[in-house]
Amino acid sequence: MHQDIPKIEHLYDCYHRDVYHFALYYTNSKQEAEDITQETFFKAMKQLDKLKDNDKVKTWLFSIARNTAVDIHRRQKIKRLITEKLSWQPVLKEVPKPLEIVEKNEQWQTVQEALMTLKSHDRIIIICRMLKDYTIQETAVILGISEVKVRVDFHRAMARLRKKVGRDD
Template structure:
C-alpha cells in the first residue's frame, strides 16, 4: 500500500470521515466523499507547503469536497444521471438517523437534527470547533477564513441551534402534556 496513504490513514482518516459524516449526514455518502478527499490529496500532495498543519489542510480539502457535493446534488445533470446509474438506484432515506445517534440521549439526537438547519458554513464551524475540538485559529486555517469570521459564524450557528432546540423541546413538552390530559 502507498506509504503516504498509510500515514494519512493512520493519523487523520477517522477525523476526516467524521467531519464528512456530520456534514452530509449519511454514512454511504461520507464513505464516497472520503475517497474523493484522498484523490485530491494525492493530486496536490506535492504542493503541500507545510504553511498550515497537515490536519487543517486535510479538513480544508474535506470541506471543499463537501461543498462540491452539495453543489452537485442540486444539479439537473446529477438527477438525470441518477436514473441511468442503476447501481445506486435504490430507495434511500435522505436523512436517516444513523445508528450511532439512535442510541444517544434525547438531547443529543435533537442537536443532531438541529444541525440540519445550519448553513454549510455554520455546520463546518460547529463540527470543527466543538465536535473536533479545533481552536479558533485552526478552524480559521482549515476554512481559510479570518478568525473574526469564525467567531461570528460560530455565534450565529449556536443561535440557530438554540432556536431549534427550543422548538424540539416545546414539541416534546406538548406531547407529554397531551398524554397527561388523555389520562
C-alpha cells in the first residue's frame, strides 16, 4: 500500500545516526562516512516503493548502507592507489600533532585500527554484532547470507581481531 510506505524524512530522523556510525566504523574517515550516509538515504529514497514490509525497514536500510559503504570505500581506495602510482611516491600523511600522538594510545583507536585491517566482510559482521548490537538474524539479512554463516564468520572474525589487538591466547 502506498500510504503505508514510510516517509524518507522520517527514516532519516530515525536512522541517520546509526547509518553514520556504521559508516564511520567501517571507513574510519569522517568524510567517507558523510558521503556514505548521504548516498544511502538517496538510494533508499529511490527504492522506497520496493520496501514490502515496514517491519524490515531497519535491515533493508542497513543492507543499502552496507553496499554503499563497500562501494565508496573501494572507490576511495582505488583513487588513493592511483594518486600514489601517478606521483611515483606514497602520499604523505599529515604529521600528527603532539596531542594526537598522546591520543594515539587510546584504546578505541587501537581497536579501530585493528578493525580496519580486517576484510570488508569480517569488519561488517563485527560492526553489526559488537558495535551496533544487531541480532544474528538481522546481521544475516543485512549481509544477505544465512544465519549459520554469520555465526561461523563472526567467530572467525573475532579470532582475527583478537590476534590483531594482541589478545590472542
